[in-house]
Amino acid sequence: KHFSIAAIPGDGIGPEVMEEGLKTLKRIEELHGGIHFSIDAFDWNCDYYLKHGKMMPENGLEILRDYDVILLGAIGAPSVPDHISVWELILPIRRTFQQYINLRPIKLLRGLDSPLRYKAHDDLDFVVVRENTEGEYSNMGGRIHENTPFELAVQNNVFTRYGTERVIKYAYSLAEKRTKKRLTAATKSNGINHSMPFWDEIVKEVSRNHPSIRTDIYHIDALAAYFITRPEELDVVVGSNLFGDILTDLGAAIVGGLGLAPSGNINPEKTYPSMFEPIHGSAPDIAGKGIANPIAQIWSISLMMEHLGFSEVADLIVDSIEEVLLEGKVSTPDLGGKNTTSEFGSAIHEQMTFK
Amino acid sequence: KHFSIAAIPGDGIGPEVMEEGLKTLKRIEELHGGIHFSIDAFDWNCDYYLKHGKMMPENGLEILRDYDVILLGAIGAPSVPDHISVWELILPIRRTFQQYINLRPIKLLRGLDSPLRYKAHDDLDFVVVRENTEGEYSNMGGRIHENTPFELAVQNNVFTRYGTERVIKYAYSLAEKRTKKRLTAATKSNGINHSMPFWDEIVKEVSRNHPSIRTDIYHIDALAAYFITRPEELDVVVGSNLFGDILTDLGAAIVGGLGLAPSGNINPEKTYPSMFEPIHGSAPDIAGKGIANPIAQIWSISLMMEHLGFSEVADLIVDSIEEVLLEGKVSTPDLGGKNTTSEFGSAIHEQMTFK
Ligand SMILES: CC(C)[C@H](C(=O)O)[C@@H](O)C(=O)O
Ligand SMILES: CC(C)[C@H](C(=O)O)[C@@H](O)C(=O)O
Numbered sequence: 001k002h003f004s005i006a007a008i009p010g011d012g013i014g015p016e017v018m019e020e021g022l023k024t025l026k027r028i029e030e031l032h033g034g035i036h037f038s039i040d041a042f043d044w045n046c047d048y049y050l051k052h053g054k055m056m057p058e059n060g061l062e063i064l065r066d067y068d069v070i071l072l073g074a075i076g077a078p079s080v081p082d083h084i085s086v087w088e089l090i091l092p093i094r095r096t097f098q099q100y101i102n103l104r105p106i107k108l109l110r111g112l113d114s115p116l117r118y119k120a121h122d123d124l125d126f127v128v129v130r131e132n133t134e135g136e137y138s139n140m141g142g143r144i145h146e147n148t149p150f151e152l153a154v155q156n157n158v159f160t161r162y163g164t165e166r167v168i169k170y171a172y173s174l175a176e177k178r179t180k181k182r183l184t185a186a187t188k189s190n191g192i193n194h195s196m197p198f199w200d201e202i203v204k205e206v207s208r209n210h211p212s213i214r215t216d217i218y219h220i221d222a223l224a225a226y227f228i229t230r231p232e233e234l235d236v237v238v239g240s241n242l243f244g245d246i247l248t249d250l251g252a253a254i255v256g257g258l259g260l261a262p263s264g265n266i267n268p269e270k271t272y273p274s275m276f277e278p279i280h281g282s283a284p285d286i287a288g289k290g291i292a293n294p295i296a297q298i299w300s301i302s303l304m305m306e307h308l309g310f311s312e313v314a315d316l317i318v319d320s321i322e323e324v325l326l327e328g329k330v331s332t333p334d335l336g337g338k339n340t341t342s343e344f345g346s347a348i349h350e351q352m353t354f355k
Numbered sequence: 356k357h358f359s360i361a362a363i364p365g366d367g368i369g370p371e372v373m374e375e376g377l378k379t380l381k382r383i384e385e386l387h388g389g390i391h392f393s394i395d396a397f398d399w400n401c402d403y404y405l406k407h408g409k410m411m412p413e414n415g416l417e418i419l420r421d422y423d424v425i426l427l428g429a430i431g432a433p434s435v436p437d438h439i440s441v442w443e444l445i446l447p448i449r450r451t452f453q454q455y456i457n458l459r460p461i462k463l464l465r466g467l468d469s470p471l472r473y474k475a476h477d478d479l480d481f482v483v484v485r486e487n488t489e490g491e492y493s494n495m496g497g498r499i500h501e502n503t504p505f506e507l508a509v510q511n512n513v514f515t516r517y518g519t520e521r522v523i524k525y526a527y528s529l530a531e532k533r534t535k536k537r538l539t540a541a542t543k544s545n546g547i548n549h550s551m552p553f554w555d556e557i558v559k560e561v562s563r564n565h566p567s568i569r570t571d572i573y574h575i576d577a578l579a580a581y582f583i584t585r586p587e588e589l590d591v592v593v594g595s596n597l598f599g600d601i602l603t604d605l606g607a608a609i610v611g612g613l614g615l616a617p618s619g620n621i622n623p624e625k626t627y628p629s630m631f632e633p634i635h636g637s638a639p640d641i642a643g644k645g646i647a648n649p650i651a652q653i654w655s656i657s658l659m660m661e662h663l664g665f666s667e668v669a670d671l672i673v674d675s676i677e678e679v680l681l682e683g684k685v686s687t688p689d690l691g692g693k694n695t696t697s698e699f700g701s702a703i704h705e706q707m708t709f710k
Contacts, residue, residue: 194496
């Protein structure tokens with residue numbers, strides 16, 4: 001089968017980890033006679049913005065639409081305000097292409113220790129389903145009385161039944177496929193008293209169609225604490241755009257760091273391309289040094305292969321990462337190693353073979 | 356000096372931990388000839404709601420206004436929706452009495468281990484200043500197209516210059532008094548593009564008056580991860596109502612659990628009474644068993660004594676808690692012990708003596 005991929009390396013360490021990602025794609029082609037990728041790279045990033053006054057061409061979204069999937073490195077640079085780089089590139093892609101599922105596995109890889117002292121290896125293996133198109137990131141709101149003592153800003157959180165139902169249904173269908181049969185929904189309906197009670201109602205409605213799944217609705221503050229105190233009880237966690245965002249960075253931290261955590265921005269209907277990207281940002285502080293951890297990018301390709309229907313390739317990627325970690329000879333400084341991004345990537349790619 | 360205290364034990368474990376709190380007050384009177392408390396208890400809680408259809412009498416706030424301070428146990432019961440118990444009792448108190456600072460120390464007590472494997476004792480000692488009157492908990496918003504596929508809920512986040520400036524100024528003045536001289540502000544201005552950029556601007560404005568304080572503005576997702584990976588860099592953390600709420604439950608988790616974490620809802624001008632309460636909720640699952648940890652409640656009284664101008668008493672309370680933990684003979688099940696709430700409380704009170 002043939003797949004077209006739009007690769008957007010982005011800023012900072014984005015291009016560095018993308019390079020390893022592209023090697024992963026090549027390795028997959030070598031190993032699996034039936035898979036072929038055609039890859040086009042796009043230089044849409046903050047430099048592009050400084051040159052052209054926008055993050056991508058006018059017809060950028062139209063261009064992307066024709067690809068099977070999008071592979072992203074990382075976006076963001078000190079020279080461009082974050083809300084510009086984000087609202088002109090990542091968020092329009094997520095929204096236009098109805099990538100309403102942001103899928104983020106939180107799984108401690110074999111060969112790594114969790115920073116949580118009392119947790120065993122198997123205690124950390126769950127997945128966060130994050131709403132990815134609406135909610136707190138609404139773009140609706142504004143200011144009044146600017147530069148007076150009475151200035152104020154309002155931001156609307158917008159939760160639609162349409163947008164909420166579809167992500168919760170997806171989360172339940174995922175829970176049905178897993179062994180623990182638990183769904184944990186993040187809320188804050190005690191403090192945020194319009195949007196979050198609505199969210200809770202929809203969770204309860206959808207839960208009725210899934211009697212075999214145990215549902216818990218926890219306030220986001222308590223749930224953040226549970227990530228530390230009892231992650232072993234989590235299986236599928238579903239959260240709004242903001243809550244899912246916070247929980248997944250936290251989740252990345254408890255399984256070894258942001259350098260490891262992958263994500264898929266998924267349009268389950270496959271009407272539009274889905275996008276796969278590390279959770280981490282462009283990390284300007286270590287950019288250009290060749291020491292960024294490529295795992296998040298490579299693992300994102302595993303999620304991509306899963307989405308494209310090649311579970312055995314998806315598993316091979318994660319297994320190979322784990323083998324290299326277990327061997328413990330090669331890793332980047334964030335994991336206590338001394339190797340470069342490319343050495344670490346190569347070790348993983350060499351490990352990748354079907355037995 | 357004489358102080359009047361309104362005590363609201365509340366629901367669940369609230370009355371159990373409050374009992375220990377009242378003993379702490381008695382012990383302070385015994386030890387310090389110059390301090391006298393007159394305490395009135397109010398039965399405003401979810402049972403009261405079920406009887407009277409409201410969480411407190413019509414003139415409840417007027418009644419409270421005449422007290423020097425309010426001491427709260429915990430509010431919330433399965434029989435009453437959370438947003439009712441919260442919006443009819445805790446939040447009106449916080450708002451009416453301009454308790455715009457929610458002060459929450461995150462400090463690993465001597466005698467306890469952090470669940471964070473790689474962190475030493477001194478790595479965990481900072482304070483979160485949470486905005487406590489506006490922001491995401493706005494009570495503004497509603498629904499439209501109910502019970503149709505087009506239903507939606509909107510919730511307004513309202514950030515005023517007035518409300519934002521005062522909490523950030525307070526946070527800086529606190530940072531000036533501490534040794535690390537660092538302030539970390541939580542934001543999400545990349546995704547939430549009206550209210551949070553406004554918040555960031557005000558942080559930057561106020562920072563100019565504090566050149567000796569190092570300021571970092573981190574996105575809430577990254578900051579939540581830093582709580583795990585580099586808490587030793589934190590000193591004063593300032594966050595909005597929601598972000599401060601999430602970060603402090605997380606903070607409680609990394610210093611040993613919710614049973615330990617105190618908070619002060621402070622009106623710095625002392626125009627109105629301030630309120631002191633544990634961060635934990637009413638914990639219906641362990642209520643009535645006499646096994647709740649009383650430390651959060653007792654430590655909250657330490658914050659109260661600090662607020663009332665008795666630092667040496669405040670310190671004595673925390674020191675005494677630490678002595679009991681260091682001795683390691685008495686503690687509640689959440690800390691691995693076998694003692695009751697009251698045994699644990701008594702051990703702390705016996706420890707309290709001026710040398
Ligand atoms: C009860 C709830 C509304 C409250 C809050 O979020 O403020 C609690 O979580 C707290 O932290 O005091
Ligand atoms: C860049 C930013 C807007 C983004 C988000 O919050 O969605 C990032 O944190 C992520 O998690 O993908």
